[in-house]
Amino acid sequence: MGVRYLGAEVQRMEDPRLLAGHGRYVDDITMEGMLHAAFLRAPMAHAKIRSIDSSRATELLGVHRVITHADLGAKYSHRMNQLYPAPVIEQDKTQYPLAKDEVCYVGETVAVVVADSRAIAEDALALIEVDYEALPAVVNIRTALDDDAPLAHADLSSNLMGKMRSSFGDIEDSFEKADHVFSAAFMQHRGGCHSMETRGVIARDDPWGDGLTLWTSAQSPYLIRRALATWLDESEERVRVIAPDVGGGFGPKAGFYPEEIAISLAARIMKCPVKWIEDRREHFVSTTTQRDQHWDLEVACTAEGKILGLRGKVTHENGAYVPYGILLPNSSLTPLPGAYSIPAIDVSVDIVFTNTVPNSPVRGAGRPCGIYAVERMVQVVSRELGIDPAEVRRRNYVRSDQMPYETGAKLRGGAPCIYDSGDYEALLEKALDLSDYNSFKERQAAARAEGRYLGIGVSSCIEDTGMGPYEGTTVRVESSGKVAVRTGAASQGQGHHTMIAMIVAGNLGVKPEDILFESADTAKFSHGIGTIGSRVAANVGPSAHDAASQVREKALKLAAEVLEASEADLDIEDGLVRVNGAPDLSISLGELAVKLTPMSAMRVPTGFDPVLEATSFDGSSGAPIACGSNVAEVEVDPGTGEVKVLRYSVAHDCGVMINPMVVHGQIVGGVVHGIGNALFERMIYDDQGQPLTMNYGEYLLPLASEMPRVDVTHMETPSPLNSLGVKGAGEGGTIPAAAAIVAAIENALEEFSVEIDYYPVDPQYLTELIDKGKVQAAE
C-alpha cells in the first residue's frame, strides 16, 4: 500500500468543468416558480426608523410582496443569535434580520422586496418610503471611547464592546532590566472580502416534504444550519444547507447573515423558492469586513537586540454589531510573540463599536495584524540599534531545539499556544538566498546612482492552523467500484476535491478519478465545522486518510476470506484486490462492496458489518504551527509616492505538502492579498459613517499589472500533531506580507527618515511623509 499521490503535483479534478463554464454557483441554480428578492438598506449610518410605507412598491407590476420587520410577526421578531458567546463581551449587539426601529450602519437590511425578477425588485426599492430620524454616528475608533463620543446604538452605555488581554511572563522585570525601551504607534487597516462571487442565497421551504433548504455561498454550512434552526426554533433535521460552488470566501462568508434568515422567511411567506444575489454595491456595505486597529506598543531589549518584553494597548474596530464574537481581537493577540522567543508580553485590547459594517475575519483574521505588530517592533529595534533586520531576527527566533515551544499565549478555546515544529532561522536563510538579500546593497547603490530608490524588507511569521475539533470524512465503496467520499467542509477554491481524492485513492488503492466527491451539504454528512483558519488540510486530511485505511482493512479482510488467501499476501491496485504471486486470483472492491450490501434474503458474511464504508473524525491533536519568512524588494518614486514591488520571495513551511501545486497557489494568492492590504485596499467612511469607496474604481484591488512574480520555496517540517504531518497553508502568504512591504518602503526612503504608521500606504500619504522628512532634514 502507499500514499502514492501524497506530495505529487496532481492537476486539480475540479478544474475541467470550471474551465468549460459548467460550475454551479448559487446564481446558476434556477427552480420552478422561483421569485427574486432585493433588499432595501439603510442610507444613514445611524437613525431611528419612524415609519415605513411600502404601499407604492407593492403596487408595482411584478412585485409580489414587500416584507419589513413588522410583517414577520411575534415568532420572528427577535435579534439574531450570538454564534460565539464569550464572557469578555460586555455589551452584545446582534442585528434583526430586518431592522426594527433603529439602523446602525449604512447597508443594514430594512425591507425585502419579492418580485418576478431581480430588476423589478430593485425598481420597487425606490418606491419604499422610510421616515428616518438621523442620529449622530461614531466612526473613528481613536475617539469612540471619549466621554462625548456619539453612541453607536441608542441604548449603549458606552462604545466599549469588551476588553481582552494577553499577558504572560514578568513584564515589569523585562522592562526594568532592559538596556533599551523603544515605542511605536501605528494604525492597521485591512479591507473587505471581495471574493469575485458576491454572496447569494436561494431558500425553498417545503413544510410537508424536505423542510427548509438553503443554497448559500458560504464557508460554514453547518454553522448556518444550526444558527438558522436555533433562530427559527426548529429542528436542525428540518433545515438543510448546501454550499454549491463558491466563488471565493476569504473569511466573510464564514458567518451567518441577516439575508439568510430574511430569504428563508420570504420563501416561507411566499410558499415558493426565493433567490437573492448580492450586487457589488451591496457587498461593499453589507458583507462583513475587517478594517481598523490602532496599536501603541513598547518593546524592551538588550543592547544586542534581544527582545525581552512587549507591552501596550490596542483599539479594535468592531463595527456596529457582533456577528462573530471576539474572534478577531482574539486572533490578533494569539500570534504574539510571533516567531520569536519573547519571555514577557502584556497587550490589552479595547473592542469598540462604530456605525460601520460589522467586523469579521478576512484572510488570516487577526493574525496579519498581530504579526505586523511584532514585526514592526522588531524593525524598530533593528533601526534604533543599527542591526541588520535579518540579524535581529536571528537573535530572537524560537530555535528548533526549543520545540515544542510554549509561548505563554492562549489559543481560541483557552488551550496554550505551543509551536509544534519548525526551523525559523533556516527558513529565513532560504528566503534571504531566494531574494539575493546579500547582494541587495549593491543593487540599491546602483539604482541610487540612477536616481532610483530601492528598498528591501524582511518579515517572518508563524500561523496557528488546523483549529479543532475535527472535520470528518466518510469513505464508501459502491457496487461499481467507485468510491463515494463525503465531508462537511465547503470549498471556495482550495482544491479540496483533489486533495482528498489523492489521500483516499492512494490509501485505498484506486485511481483519483474513481473518487466521487461530495461536500458542504448538511444532508449528506452528519456534522462539519467550516473552512476557516487554514484548518481543512490538517483536519480532513487525517480523517480521509483514516477512513480510507479502515475501508482498506475491511476490504482486505473480506477479500482474504473470499479468495482463501492470507491478508498479508493481498494488495489493492486500481480497485482490484490481488493475491501476490497468483495473478489470476483477484476480486474487485466493487464486488466486495456488493457482498456487504446484499439484496433481500441474502446474508452479510459473518464477522462483518454491513456496507464497505468507514467514517473518521481523526484530526489534529492541537494547532499545527506553520511558519514563513518573506523578503520584499520595492522601488519608490519619492516624487509621486508610487511603490512598485519588484521582487517578492517567500520561504514557507506548512509541514508535509499534500499537493505542492495547490500549496503554491495558496501562498502566491495569499501574498497578493497581503500586498493589497499593504498598498491598495482601503474602505473609507466619512465622519458621518457614509462609505466613500463603493466600487472598484474607488476601492483598489491588486491587479496583474501591479503584482510582482512571487518566488516561493518550501521546507517540510512535519507536524507531530496529525497522522499526515500536515499544517495549514491558506493564510501563510497573507500574514507577513504587509510588514515586509512597509519595511521595504522605509528602507527605500531612509534618507527621508520616513516612518510609516499606517497601511495601506497610498501615494498621497507617502508623499506627505517624504515631504515631512525633507522639511525636517532642512531644519
Add this chain to the structure above:
Amino acid sequence: MADTRDIEVTVNGESHAANVETRTSLGDFLRHGLGLTGTHMGCEHGVCGACTVMVDGEAVRSCLMLAVQTNGHEVTTVEGLAEDDGTLSPLQEAFWKHHGLQCGFCTPGMLTSLTAFLRDNPDPSERDVREAISGNICRCTGYQGIVDAALDVAKTMQKGS
C-alpha cells in the same frame, strides 16, 4: 409595460431569436435568457472583467453591453471555447496545467479576454500578458498561474507556426 425588442443573435455558433427588455444587459440575457451560466457577473460596473465575452471576436464586458446591441452579431462565451466534443482549448488546458484557477469565478472572463488577446498578440512578453488581464480581477491566484498559462500557450503556438 416593459420596453422590449426582438433580436437575433448567434451565440457559440447557434442562432437565437429572442424578445428582450431593452434594459437587459448582455450578461443577464446570456445567463438567464439562454441559461449560459458560465459567464459570471462579478461587479456589474465594468471593472472586474468576470463577465467578459467575445462579440464578433472582440473581448467585451457583458455587464456594460445591452442584449439588444448584439442584434445581428456573434457572441462567444466560455461555453464556446472548447471543441464540440468537449476537448478543452489549448488555453483552457494551460490554465489547468498551471493552476490558473482556484474558485473558478473569474476564470471565464480570463479565458475569453486572453483568447482574444493571444489571437492578436501571438508572441507576448510577461508584461504584455499582465497588462492584457489588468481589467480582470482575480482574488484567489495572485495571477501567476494565469500569466504562466498564457505564456505557455503563446510559446506552443509559436513553435507550431
